[in-house]
Amino acid sequence: MSVLVFAESPGGKLKKSAFEAVTYGKKVADALGTDLVALTCGPAENAGVLGKYGAAKVLNAADGLSSFDSQCFAAAIAQAAEQSGANVVVLSHNSYGKSLAGRVAVKLSASCVSGVTSVPSTDGGFMVKKNVFSGKAVAEYDLQASNKVLSVMPNTFPPEETGAEVAVETISVNLPAARITVKEVKTVEGSVPLPEAELVVSAGRGLKGPENWGMVEELAGLIGAATACSRPVADVGWRPHHEHVGQTGVAIRPNLYIAIGISGAIQHLAGVNSSKTIVVINKDPEAPFFKAADYGIVGDAFDVVPRLIESMKTFKAGQN
Amino acid sequence: MKFLVCISKTPDTTTKIGFVEGNTRFDTDKVQYIMNPYDEWYALVRAMELKESGGGSVTVVNVGPASNDAIIRKALAIGADDAVRINADDSDSFFVASQIAAYAKDNAFDVILAGKETIDYNGSEVPSMIAELLDMPFVSYASSLEMAGNEATIARDIEGGKEVVAVQTPFVVSAAKGMAEQRIPNMRGIMMAKKKPLQVIEPVGVTTSTKISSYALPPAKSDVRMVDPENMDELVQLLHNEAKVI
């Protein structure tokens, strides 16, 4: 018995989500009283470092996995699980994990729960929690098959160093022929990807027009936050679509979500209500968002945000 | 091209969520149901568009009880040619995927479209399971889908950007925002939908192994703390010392 974590390394680099998944996997392994094995697929620089986050062993399946095809990756993960006697497989609930969890579960005849937010409780079964109904409730799932596949919600288990670096072992796996050709990967250089961001500054229709986003970007830049927006703002093209958060956009759970000139419609909240701390800036004291906020500021964004930027600058200067 | 679109039923987002029987069952009383938005707005409409430009047929499939027929008729009103309902409760993702895969296996679809996730249980599991059961390639979270002959070019959302991939039919794809624009069924569509075939088939035997044992509402938020708009230094201090997020 062991727990296997798939640690992703797009472009050869381990991602924050990989460290989070390994940290979570270690907690699962501890709960089951067993060891954690980490698997990287394709190029993965410095993968031995996963040992620090709790992997007793780090495996690498290299050949044929340099670009992403869910069939090939799922085959590698399932075989690595079999080779290491793992009956629990952990993935990240992100663009990789969402393509893989179901596939790996079918291969291993496993019970599958995606977007998990708790360490399994093992008295009287194997139970994990996840948010359902777009964050309006929490459900506890009972996984009854002997094999289990869990994908862990991003930004839920911050990376924790508990061990030491280990050597990487290469494994060989049989892969099907790749049937997906990756033609292009476009990522926004230098900025924080929204689903991974710990801090997010978001704005809505209250900002009146795209020309007013300078202050949003300035505030975000100051604190190293990603920028986001409400749906109508993306729909009219003031901001790019990938910034749209909510029920139909991206769901996020950062440590801090600052909402500027957003009314707080239920469909918007569905994507952000799991944020740990919510700050709402709105000129309407009756805006529904205040009910979901931790800190509220009633005021005109065009006065408040520049003032917040100044205060933040002073604070940052004091920290250095 | 033969398109199969998987459609599911979900409570409307504005539904008040409650539970019964000692918090072990979702309270379906007074719940307003809709077609899962990703299935309706993106997967179904894109399949329609591709059929309109390149020919073929669009079949919708749902795994669910007879009460789902209203949603299925809506899909027909939007423009699907025919529908199949697999008559069973959707007990878990594997059960649903197995039913759809068993049906699809005998019907040689070129493209199987699903939504990126259902907005109730937010699984994102069914489409990848269908792909695995049918040994087909799978592209998740697609924000555009173009077809040229048997080859599809698909852009999919990844963290902080996009990935563009090419794949040959047959394949499974799950749809995210951007793939198409919502279509509102018109009167003619609604009338025609009544005459379109809706076939009901019985499920194949599948053992399920995942179940929800209990529900809870998220912990109540403590009251909002109002900060003076003139005093943003205070907000910064609260975020630093109290919330400890900066």
Ligand SMILES: Cc1cc2nc3c(=O)[nH]c(=O)nc-3n(C[C@H](O)[C@H](O)[C@H](O)COP(=O)(O)OP(=O)(O)OC[C@H]3O[C@@H](n4cnc5c(N)ncnc54)[C@H](O)[C@@H]3O)c2cc1C
């Ligand atoms: C099925 C469905 C799905 C949807 N999915 C999403 C989704 O995923 N994400 C999403 O965001 N929305 C979604 N919506 C839309 C949602 O219902 C709201 O319409 C939308 O979130 C409103 O955006 P907003 O808050 O930016 O704009 P508005 O509702 O127009 O609110 C603007 C706010 O700004 C405030 N304001 C105005 N001027 C100022 C100022 N100078 N200073 C400070 N505050 C100011 C106003 O008081 C107001 O509260 C969906 C709707 C439906 C029906």
Ligand SMILES: Nc1ncnc2c1ncn2[C@@H]1O[C@H](COP(=O)(O)O)[C@@H](O)[C@H]1O
């Ligand atoms: N009962 C169902 N019948 C048909 N399709 C379904 C059903 N449940 C889920 N799907 C499809 O699978 C997608 C993802 O669902 P899920 O994996 O449950 O999040 C949905 O958007 C639908 O396209």
